[in-house]
Amino acid sequence: MTKRVLSSIVLALALLAGAGVAFASEGGEALPPANANVKDTASLQRGARLFFNYCVGCHSLRYQRYSRIAEDLGLSEQEVMQNLNFTGAKFGDPVIASMPEADAQKWFGKAPPDLSLEVRAKGADWVYNYLRSFYLDPSRPTGWNNTVFPNASMPNPLWELQGVQRAVFASAKAGEEPTVEKLELAQPGRLAPAQFDAAARDLTAFLQYVAEPAALQRHRIGVWVLLYLAAFTFLAWLLKREYWKDVH
Secondary structure (H helix, E strand, C coil): CHHHHHHHHHHHHHHHHHHHHHHHHHHCCCCCCCCCCCCCHHHHHHHHHHHHHHCCCCCCEEEEEHHHHHHHHCCCHHHHHHHCCCCCCCCCCEECCCCCHHHHHHHHCCCCCCCCCHHHHHCHHHHHHHHHCEEECCCCCCCEEECCCCCCCCCCCCHHHHEEEEEEECCCCCCCCCCEEEEEEEEECCCCHHHHHHHHHHHHHHHHHHHCCHHHHHHHHHHHHHHHHHHHHHHHHHHHHHHHCCCC
């Protein structure tokens, strides 16, 4: 019976491993890591500034409130209301896009998505590389395309910072769609490439924080929880030794 159970477990693990390999092969090469750090308060503050200056015009954060951002990012109510609130919302209100949803539906056919849970849905690496992968494409209605999310209906919101990239296509056989081999900077932006990568990382870190604000508290108390468990384990071991010292 035990051998059959072990054989079933081994078979299940083998199938899971095979499925993981197949999934990785279908997804292509892994994206470069974002290396976003939600414990870096300065990075989160820079990311918040980027979001509210370049993203909140179209995208909401319905599950995040201005007051919570102030508390978690070490900002005062005055700093948040003066530098991050451009819609006239109250301090305790959730973050709602400047563009009315009805107007967005009328102009674009679909309202831009709420970004509260974007990192949880797609992952920090995906968001980071998406922000870096826009390029000019005259065939698209917006004039932009993206290598991470092909045919995205969104223009590059950070083009002033990044500059304008153009795609270099790999040679394709007859009847095949050409694929983007690499992106080249055709027009420099306000930031150098390394500086823009850092800005994209900060924005990703902020969206990662928004997707799970409790992660900050979890990180803070995690060390104390581990210390408590270690102390409890030691006391349990002492108690066990005391009970069993006369048992041979």
